[in-house]
Amino acid sequence: MYDCVIIGGGPGGICAAIYAIRAGMKTVIVEKLGIGGQIALSDIIENYPGFPSLSGGELMKNFEDHAKAVGAEFIYTEVKKIEPSTKGISITTSKDAIDTKSVIICTGAQPKRLGFKGEEEFVGRGISNCATCDGPFYRNKPVAVIGGGDTAVKESIYLSKISSKVYHVHRRDRFRAEKVLRDRIMTRDNIEFLWMTSVEEALGDESGVTGLRVTNKDGKTSDIAVDGIFVFVGISPNTGFIDCDKDSQGFIITNENMETSVPGVFAAGDCRVTPLRQVVTSVGDAAIAAFKAEEYVSELEGQGYESSAKA
């Protein structure tokens, strides 16, 4: 019986473990693949305060070392289901079932792929899904933006203030983004719109992306010289194993205490409905979730449950 089971070994999961273990809770991190999460795929991170510039892999190595320093325990298995039980909360995995008093879900989210040639190959080397994260690496350089929703339009405006030029590629003849965003993007004079245009291929070499091959509505194919390609065609959270309140895309709805609609189950970071998905926001969420999980477990014990805390 654990006090706290953390699902996911990315930045949020590791921070939750640091806080949960320091609070005296018997804690384990359950991770499907390996430590690090999405951020481990990033070539360069320059916005986690304290580390001016390093790779995602290096940052997550520091996080992993920190987790080990506080004595974090890991179980490598896939979580299939989380359900309230008579003992507390029961977690079904690919291996053994796990019983716990509280759960913190830190399973993150994955950007959807469009499926063009070179898209997977150049992720982290010129292809990005986050302007806040990677935009500044293309200061005064040309970039392409792909997508027609709110995020694509917002991020295009954002990039137009940093990059020399934005080629905004969209397969339709108008954006489906909300009107205020559609109006705002039209005021930016360094964005060129490529309407009714489909993406064929990311062009590049060992050093990264050098261009984008597109085909317009007349079937004419051309190459645009860009240093970065930003793809905004949605993101998917990893939340299928839990039955709780979610938004239409599957992101978990929490309150400011990171409580989900299931008592004892908390969520932190990219997998929840949140205004921004960054390493710093994940760790902030995770600390609150662990703090509130400790209060929750403490409350259960006040009601006669026995403490399993290791003093």
Added chain:
Amino acid sequence: MYDCVIIGGGPGGICAAIYAIRAGMKTVIVEKLGIGGQIALSDIIENYPGFPSLSGGELMKNFEDHAKAVGAEFIYTEVKKIEPSTKGISITTSKDAIDTKSVIICTGAQPKRLGFKGEEEFVGRGISNCATCDGPFYRNKPVAVIGGGDTAVKESIYLSKISSKVYHVHRRDRFRAEKVLRDRIMTRDNIEFLWMTSVEEALGDESGVTGLRVTNKDGKTSDIAVDGIFVFVGISPNTGFIDCDKDSQGFIITNENMETSVPGVFAAGDCRVTPLRQVVTSVGDAAIAAFKAEEYVSELEGQGYESSAKA
């Protein structure tokens, strides 16, 4: 004319600057005294992920280096007033007035002092105001807790799971904390209550705190051997210069986008109403505030304001 003025040079202010500058906003940090904030006073920090163990001063040196790496600009002066103006937002300081389109308030909060002998002297060397931060340094050691409100009782319960023994000192004969907390603390068998007892002096030497001298209601003075003293008699935010929605203690009320009740003015970290006050929560808040400030400024520009962004 700035796009974004950040008030306060602690962890939140520096993270806000990193995000604001990377977003292409013309940004300045206004700080009264020196870089670092409250956390710079901490002897050891072991819960900022990526740095397993270092001093508050060392952590903030890393933050300051990061701020410099992104080209952050600092103005050293005290902010007296923030007001909406015809140009945007006007900031009155001890020196020149500053005009800006957006403001992020990251001015933090200070724990109140009780005023006993040795209290100031041993802060960061055995006297603490945060169990989540410093409790784990007293694993299996005796500590004293001072205070009778919700925070004092919650933190005492928290510490009782980590420390060998908690001496809970209170000047009255009962806690004013809510009933559920009063009930819960009574279930902890390693908390000894010293009712109607006043604190005289923190005892210690070069290595830190060694005990607490107290006087009971009969006027009898005694020394308790403890390694840590946790004082919970309230905290005060530094928010007097802004007229916006606040709670009864002066903490700024924001929504999840860190927007205050004044358009264009955001707040992040310890100075706002938040479930937890930590370096990780401050930086998370700050990133959201900067992201939303950029959107706000971008919206103003869409309405005909000229961009002052440096590309």
